[in-house]
Amino acid sequence: MTCDGTVNAAYVYLTEPQAGVRSAHMHPCDPVDVDGMINLDFDEQGRLIGIEVPAAGSKLPAYLLRSAERQDTEGS
Known part of the structure; x- marks a missing residue:
């Protein structure tokens, strides 16, 4: 994640x-x-490959966000 x-x-x-x-x-x-947008990504064979979660702070547990690989400098 x-x-x-x-x-x-x-x-x-x-x-x-x-x-x-x-x-x-x-x-x-x-x-x-879902009280906000969530996007499901599929590959060419129709397999679910990922889930994009905008407004992640209100949708995902804090422990998951803390353990995620950071794509910003915040929280590093």
């Missing part, structure tokens, strides 16, 4: 980040159903 505190977003990888798997299709979840 990566986290960027400057934009309050996190990304949960369901593959090895170093594997270089690219998203071929993004499916946004209904913001009303």
